[in-house]
Amino acid sequence: MQTYVGELCNFVGETVTIKGWLYHRTDKGKLRFLLVRDGTGTVQAVVFKKAVPPEAFEAADSVTQESSVIVTGSVKEDARAPGGYELDVTDLEVVQLAEEYPITPKEHGTAFLMEKRHLWLRSSRQHAVLRIRHEIIRAIRNFFDNSGFILVDTPILTPAACEGTTTLFELDYFGEKAYLSQSGQLYNEAACGAVGKTYCFGPTFRAEKSKTRRHLMEFWMVEPEVAWAELDDLMELSEQLVSYIVERVLEERREELETLERDVAPLECISPPFPRISYEEAFDSLEKAGTETPRGRSQCICMKCCAARW
Numbered sequence: 004m005q006t007y008v009g010e011l012c013n014f015v016g017e018t019v020t021i022k023g024w025l026y027h028r029t030d031k032g033k034l035r036f037l038l039v040r041d042g043t044g045t046v047q048a049v050v051f052k053k054a055v056p057p058e059a060f061e062a063a064d065s066v067t068q069e070s071s072v073i074v075t076g077s078v079k080e081d082a083r084a085p086g087g088y089e090l091d092v093t094d095l096e097v098v099q100l101a102e103e104y105p106i107t108p109k110e111h112g113t114a115f116l117m118e119k120r121h122l123w124l125r126s127s128r129q130h131a132v133l134r135i136r137h138e139i140i141r142a143i144r145n146f147f148d149n150s151g152f153i154l155v156d157t158p159i160l161t162p163a164a165c166e167g168t169t170t171l172f173e174l175d176y177f178g179e180k181a182y183l184s185q186s187g188q189l190y191n192e193a194a195c196g197a198v199g200k201t202y203c204f205g206p207t208f209r210a211e212k213s214k215t216r217r218h219l220m221e222f223w224m225v226e227p228e229v230a231w232a233e234l235d236d237l238m239e240l241s242e243q244l245v246s247y248i249v250e251r252v253l254e255e256r257r258e259e260l261e262t263l264e265r266d267v268a269p270l271e272c273i274s275p276p277f278p279r280i281s282y283e284e285a286f287d288s289l290e291k292a293g294t295e296t297p298r299g300r301s302q303c304i305c306m307k308c309c310a311a312r313w
Contacts, residue, residue, distance in 0.1 A: 008040070008043050008044035011088040021074045021090065022072075024070065025072055030064070033051060036048075048095075049091055049092060054093060055095065066097050067102070067103070069104050072097055076094075128262060132259075138256045139251075140223075141251075143225050146247045157203045157205065158190065164182065166209070170211050171185065185207055186224065187203035188228075191226060192228055200227070204224070238279065
């Protein structure tokens with residue numbers, strides 16, 4: 004029966020079987036120290052030559068980084084080990100011996116790493132990013148689900164623009180024009196008239212040319228719509244959402260934030276109510292700072308739209 008690394012705290016003193024991949028190996032005399040990861044965590048597996056069959060020690064002696072392995076052993080607590088637990092190995096099976104791993108401890112450029120994206124995801128920093136993203140998405144869904152919102156999945160293929168006709172990805176829809184969705188806004192504005200409070204959460208697309216490689220043409224966006232809501236209601240909703248997400252990430256993913264070397268002090272200070280200023284006060288402060296603003300040149304009251312234009 005398979006046990007996950009993240010569950011080892013429940014099996015101290017028992018014999019378990021871990022199925023995963025070799026993250027790192029260190030040799031010392033008759034000992035082989037194998038760091039094995041399975042997606043839920045990493046555990047140090049100690050292979051002592053006299054404690055395992057000859058073929059198991061031979062496997063531990065030749066196994067390569069990112070090889071697929073099945074490790075059986077006794078769980079013990081050890082504060083010095085990754086995750087606080089260690090495995091005294093009694094058997095080891097190499098399911099697949101990996102070729103030389105292309106991503107070495109040395110510094111690599113982004114272009115190289117993106118070409119090896121499927122392997123780069125196995126690194127500790129990329130793994131931390133994915134787990135934090137997962138926590139953010141789960142927090143968003145829990146917040147709205149627990150606040151009486153109804154999820155409405157809006158179409159990805161749409162017949163019209165929502166944010167601007169110049170940023171549409173056009174495609175042929177059986178002889179007619181269709182576009183990748185820029186936003187689920189128009190559909191959810193109709194839906195909130197039926198259910199009161201609704202949200203959509205899915206992929207959106209913007210065909211915006213950019214000189215920066217960091218520009219996103221595809222991203223996921225959450226969009227709530229609330230009937231009968233005033234501006235203060237929406238600001239309060241935004242404060243609660245942001246605070247809830249930050250609280251959940253700090254509670255569940257602090258270890259991953261440490262892996263990314265993030266300073267959590269500013270996050271720990273996030274608590275509603277947030278400071279609020281009027282639209283006019285915002286532009287006054289920008290103009291005093293010498294920043295060009297669209298005041299008097301546009302009737303649009305959408306900060307995002309104005310920022311995009313000017």
